[in-house]
Amino acid sequence: MSEKFDVAIIGAGPSGLTAGYFLAKSGLDVVILDKASELGAKNVYGGRIYSHVLKKYFPEYKDEAPIERWVRKEQLYFMTRDSAVKVEFFADKGFLEESFTAYLTKFVKWLGEKAENAGALIANGVRVDSLIIENKKVKGVIAGEDKLIADYVVIAEGANTVLLDSLNLKPKTKPNEVALGVKEVFRLDSEKINERFGVNDDEGVAALLVGYPSLGAIGGGFLYTMKNEVALGVVVRLDEPARKRIKMYDIVEEFRMHPLLKRLLKDSYMIEYSAHFVVERGKLPDRYLVGDGYLVIGAAAGFELNTGLIVRGVDFAIESGKIAADTILEAHSKGGSDRNALSIYLKKLRNSFIYRELEAFRKAPEFLSNERIYTKYPELLNDFFREILTVDGNPRRLYPTLRGIMKKKKISLLGLIRDGLRAVRSI
Ligand SMILES: Cc1cc2nc3c(=O)[nH]c(=O)nc-3n(C[C@H](O)[C@H](O)[C@H](O)COP(=O)(O)OP(=O)(O)OC[C@H]3O[C@@H](n4cnc5c(N)ncnc54)[C@H](O)[C@@H]3O)c2cc1C
Structure with missing residues (x-):
C-alpha cells in the first residue's frame, strides 16, 4: 500500500510530536510514525523537564501537563561504598517553576494528544525499516509492506540512529560518544517521600550522584522524586563496563544497595525497569542534520547535554521540533523541499539556545572522561x-x-x- 503526506515524522518522542503539532496546526498533512505499541511506551529518561521551552510554546502546560513535582532541592552526591558527601541547593520560591519531575511516558501522551487535536495522524506500532531515496533525495519511508510518500521526512528516531546511519552521511557513533542509562522506579508513599527528602507535597528533589553509583566507571547516578515514586538510575559510557570488567546490572544492583539509598528507599518496591541510550558527544557537525527532503531533530541530531550537574534533552528536543516545523513551513510556502530550501534549518539552529549551549559546553564530554572524577x-x-x-x-x-x-x-x-x-x- 502507498500513501502520500506532506510530512512524515519518524518517532513520536518530544521532538517528533512538537514538530508534528506545529506542522499540523498550520494545516499540513502530517503523519507521525512510532514503533512503540502506544505513545510513550519506548521513551526513557531520568525524570526532569526544564520548563523554559514550554513557557514559550505551550504556556498552558502548567494546567495541562502531567507534572509530578516542582524541583525545590538540587543535590549533588559524591559517594564511596558506604559514605557520601552531599552538596544541596534548597531553592527559593522564585526558582520553583524552573523545572519539574514528570514521567516521559505521560508527558509524551500529553504532547501526542495536542498533536492529534491539531490534526496530525499518529500511527503507533509502525516501525520504519528504511527511507525511500530517489536520485539522492529522501522521498518517503518504508514500514513493512507499506510505502509512505512525503514531501518532507523528519528523522526523530532518538539516540539510537539506525535510519540516520543508513544514509551513510555521518561516521558511525563511537562507543565513547554514547552512554547506556538504566532506570528503576520505586513505589513509595508521598508522605514518606516528603518526610525523607524534606519537601512539601508538590515539591521535588533532583539529584546527581558521582563515584560509587557507577562503580568508578565514567558515568553517574540520578534520582528524581515523583508524587508517589522515586526514579533511580545509572548512566555509564558504553565502552566502560568492558574496560572496567564490570556488568551493567551489577552496577545498578550495587548502587541500589548503598546504605544511604537503602534508607531513602526503605519499604518501597520496584514497579518499572527500563534502559536507553543517551548521546554524550558534544556538538554534531551541521551537515548531517539536513539534506534533500529530510531534517534530523532531537536526540537523533545529538541534541543532548550532560554537564555533570545538569542532564538535558527534552527541552532541546522540543526546540528542535519547533525549528524544524518553522523550516518546513517556510520551504513549503515557497514550494521547495531540497537541501537548499531546507538549509535555513541550520541557520535557525545556530541562532537557537541549542547551539549556544552545546557550543558553550562542548568540552564537557572530554572533561567528564576523566576517571579521577569517579x-x-x-x-x-x-x-x-x-x-x-x-x-x-x-x-x-x-x-x-x-x-x-x-x-x-x-x-x-x-x-x-x-x-x-x-x-x-x-x-
Ligand atoms: C537514562 C536517561 C536519562 C535522561 N534524563 C533526562 C532528564 O532527566 N531530562 C531531560 O530533559 N532529558 C533526559 N534524557 C534525554 C531525553 O530522554 C532525550 O533527549 C529525549 O527523550 C529526546 O527526545 P526525542 O524525541 O529526540 O527522542 P526519543 O524520546 O528517544 O523518541 C524517539 C522515538 O522514536 C521512535 N523510533 C525510533 N526508531 C524508530 C523507527 N525505526 N520507526 C518508528 N519509530 C521509531 C521510538 O520508539 C521513540 O518513541 C535522558 C536520557 C536517558 C537515556
Missing part, C-alpha cells in the same frame, strides 16, 4: 570529611589533613589544580 575525588572528599570531623584527641587541621589524604591516594596537588582548571573551562 574514583579518587569522591574518595578524597569522603575521607577528608571523615578525618576532619573525627574527634579523638589528635588535632586534624584542614590543609595538613587534605595533603595527608592526597599523599595516601596518590593525588598530586598539580594534578588536582589542573583538573580544577579543566572543570572551570568546560562546565
